[in-house]
Amino acid sequence: MPQLNGGGGDDLGANDELISFKDEGEQEEKISENSSAERDLADVKSSLVNESETNQNSSSDSEAERRPPPRSESFRDKSRESLEEAAKRQDGGLFKGPPYPGYPFIMIPDLTSPYLPNGSLSPTARTLHIQSGSTHYSAYKTIEHQIAIQYLQMKWPLLDVQAGSLQSRQALKDARSPSPAHIVSNKVPVVQHPHHVHPLTPLITYSNEHFTPGNPPPHLPADVDPKTGIPRPPHPPDISPYYPLSPGTVGQIPHPLGWLVPQQGQPVYPITTGGFRHPYPTALTVNASMSSFLSSRFPPHMVPPHHTLHTTGIPHPAIVTPTVKQESSQSDVASLHSSKHQDSKKEEEKKKPHIKKPLNAFMLYMKEMRAKVVAECTLKESAAINQILGRRWHALSREEQAKYYELARKERQLHMQLYPGWSARDNYVGGYGKKKKRKRDKQPGETNGKKKKCVRYIQGEGSCLSPPSSDGSLLDSPPSSPNMLGSPTRDSKPQTEQTQPLSLTLKPDSLAHLTMMPPPPPSLLLAESAHSKPSTLAVSAAHCQNGALDLPPSTLQPSAAPSSSLAQPSTSSLHSQGSLAGTQPQPLSLVTKSLE
DNA sequence: TTGCCTTTGAAGGCT
DNA sequence: AGCCTTCAAAGGCAA
Secondary structure (H helix, E strand, O other), rough: OOOOOOOOOOOOOOOOHHHHHHHHHHHHHHHHHHHHHHHHHHHHHHHHHHHHHHHHHHHHHHHHHOOOOOOOOOHHHHHHHHEEEEEEHHOOOOOOOOOOOOOOHHHHHHHHHOOOOOOOOOOOOOOOOOOOOOOOHHHHOOOOHHHHHHHHHHOOOOOOOHHHHHHOOOOHHHHOOOOOHHHOOOOOOOOOOOOOOOOOOOOOOHHHHHHOOOOOOOOOOOOEOOOOOEEEOOOHHHHOOOHHHOHHOOOOOOOOOOOOOOOOOOOOOOOOOOOOOOHHHHHHHOOOHHHHHHHHHHHHHHHHHHOOOOOOOOOOOOOOOOHHHOHHHHHHHHHHHHHHHHHHHHHHHHHHOEOOOOOHHHHHHHHHHHHHHHHHHHHOOOHHHHHHHHHHHOOOHHHHHHHHHHHHHHHHHHHHHOOOOHHHHOEEEEEOOOOOOOOOOOOOOOOOOOOOOOOOOOOOOOOOOOOOOOOOOOOOOOOOOOOOOOOOOHHHOOHHHHHHHHHOOHHHHHHHHHEEEEEEEEHHHHHHHHOOOOHHHHHHHOOOOOOHOOOHHOEEEEEOOOOOOOOOHHHHHHHHHHHHHHHHHOOOOHHHHHOO
């Protein structure tokens, strides 16, 4: 079982994830007994290592374009040698210590210069390159490391990790005296994004709009820095690899999560290039990004007066300033109350900033893939897009999903580290920061009586016929049996649950039909679903992006080739489904679920 | 202006 | 333990 924490025992992953990883662990146990199984696992790991490369095949062209081509092995060896040499010279024990001796994130610091005020790199020059086969990559082929690489790649698809590796080390060396030299030298870029969020930064959960200048949370244990005597937050060994930045780089470094990136229409946050003095320098020593992360997430009321030196003003996504976002919807109601009540309410709200939940694996996936789907499908309705993404999610291979699960797990870990006392319950309606009161009285599988109107992409409308091999399509990563398919969650779930997204689109009568006869092709099911209720989401989703290929794999029937005009898969699609069905016949899970 | 739609996963509460 | 509910993101749309 891959333990990112090096067996720290603080695996904060969900149970299902634990189960999943347990499964992997079990696999490993079996591996010891079975050499072939070992090879399989090795393949899996290898696939993770070469994730970016393989993704080029499974991803859309747009994404493939962002990703650099595979590097030659000789180059890897060469870089590795140089890297190790450099590490010996400059590490100075700074990065020593497993389990992430050569963690790629070390290279992040150097990438921050573009964000500096004086780093007036032209937009064209801001082209990041991530070398999937970085030297560290080769040197440390652990699952965790690979995931981290993927993490980086997802955040900075254009980031040149390799090129920045040594520079970053040098930057770390000169941390206390951040000179424009190393700043300018680095070629890291800021990828502007139309939506203020990098399309390939799944962890950019948080937007700058809720910028809340502040300082590290008081709840963090006051670990005192022996040198400065300044209290500092603990250095979570689990997250440190992600923010191994030196104090000097603090404030200059874009947060790995991406919310630090300057965005359109928004000024770059004031970053002091000349010696950023952070209230918690030691914490920053561990991780500049982390420090920025911490220092920017907390509202003024949580910030000690003398800790206002932080000028980075980097907001964390997870924190939403109540007055900005959460309070607007209730302003009217609040006006009805007495001013006293208002004041008390405001004060209370100020005291409890809205901390958003960390994104789960699917949400991370959605953030990353949404833009792509929108581009492919000319769809903007989130509901329809989410359906598509849901299908694609199910179509993702185990490795691909594992990547997101791991990211989500780290998100939760980081979130927990930052907000030890936070509970998801805090965001529930009735507590603070309620944006809206949800009225979800609908029964599972049926609407709440309200017409679904958010679908605009219907048959003959829009164009979602993108190449069949885009991410997660069946063609690329055919989800096979539940064992292979794999999200950790689904490993522990009944097979029928995988069809839930589709099942929910079917009315009871439609399901009744299913129980009476062999299930029709997915496209037909969708068609029936579309006829049985006003919503056209199902149809639209089926049409978008490869039509039937977007259907959950479990709905594919070995003998039922999609033939409906509503969804006409390409030749390759048919072939893909046929091969899939032939090799991985799926039970009538849909019928099973409906019977249940 | 507000909440719903839609997806999956996480988490807390309840039985 | 299992079930239920809510929230997380996203943007269009109805009320």
